[in-house]
Amino acid sequence: MRNYTLLILLGIPQTQGLETLLFVVFLFIYIFTLLGNSLIFTAIVSSPSLHSPMYFFLGLLSIFDMLFPSVTCPKMLLYLSGQSPAISYRGCAAQLFYHLLGSTEGCLYSVMAYDCYVAICHPLRYMLIMKPGVCLGLVMIAWLVGWLHATILTSLTFQLVYCASNQVDYFFCDLPAVLPLACTDNKLARKVGSINVGFLALMLLFSVCVSYVHIGVAILRIRSAEGRQKVFSTCSAHLTAILCAYGPVIIIYLQRTPNPLLGAVVQILNNIVSPMLNSLICSLRNKEVKRALRRVFQNIKLGVQK
Template identity: 80%
Template structure:
């Protein structure tokens, strides 16, 4: 990639139309980021420390918490760094790395949502065979497949973006290195890279969303067949949190990459919701709507208090 560019750094111009609001944005985003790290760390601790939560469902939920820690960490620290008045410059290699891990973690997390939807489908539609179908080897295999899809997607997108020549200007009109913001700076024709980016991201998002819809359609039919109202309520409660998290995750991606004419301000707002707010909401959604997680968190806090008192 170095042989195809004359630039060795980019300048991140930040969130469009927010000049003069750096202090407010820094306070807001730093609070959200810290809450995201704390909330997802607590969920992960609760799952690891409670033997009753060592099931496929919570295995995937624990992985989701890890992704919700890593995903905002790709963009948020750098954004907070320059919002605090430090240099907005990012090296060329740093820009490549940021773009790669953003799409790698984002695509892998999208695949994980589909895996979790399949897990809920098996649990509700085939409850007697659930542990037989979702064996540890199957769970690990599904996760590895999600990682491979994410890695392949990120490699393709990063390669097509940075095989172009970048000889100036170097000002990225965005708060991190993403394809729609970097490609306009290329000195050579970027039409192919733009098409590959839109098609790949859009196709993967729509395919994963389709798989989720198929799983939840089957789940909905199975729930409607349950005769007792209590049984329907219990079955729906096991899926509602996951379904809410999916809507928060897929909506921004589809808006950003499938909009006919890119809108920098709209794109920035949606990306902030996707990158920073959604990972924080996931910790709230799963902790507030899941009785088992709440009970485990309560035990964790009680053990911490006992340790402090001793």
């Protein structure tokens, strides 16, 4: 086996000459993502009124939304700014770490949907059901599923022999871009990768749908329009974030004939834009979070004045 010392990332397909524009756009999105999610996390940690299971999961989601784009975005910004597009073999393998973060975050969405279901359908038993130990156990299960998923994909990918080329025709080392470089049979890795990712995404999406079907039935039973509006407002932000996350994954990994440009656009939406939208959605649609953010900004302003 010939171990590459360097691999060359060829970048986003069909974007030659747009590097400067893309650098400015993605840099702004990345900074906004880090800033927005760090503010939400700070607001949740610093506000005792937000120390509940729902906001515990929301704080974890903010952490994932900072880590997820950080796996691929810094390297992409480097070569868009004119730096070398080369990446080490180990660095390329490390970029598959985003599968761990992505699958764990997908599990977290399912956990948050279940939390909404318990809060709306069993409000009197909510704190009894969603005890701290239960919340921690659900998060540990999410991490375990993500670790198992990422381990399977990474081991299948990097046990192959790579000797054909060192050029990755993509903007990061994703499975569909790395596997064609193998000079041995990669059918097993391709098939298991597609089935694994597709099955996990569909199962998690199904679990979310089950929770929201029960939530929808509960909303229809509420007689007052004000009550229905309050419940719908509580879950609409979470449901919007789920749709933004699962849509790109299903499009990328379940398409029969891969389209490089479509895949890159959808992957960018999933890796970079969705984490930014989550911070906007959660802060603008949640009154408790908005109040906590105002207090954070007031504390920052007082600190600057001093």
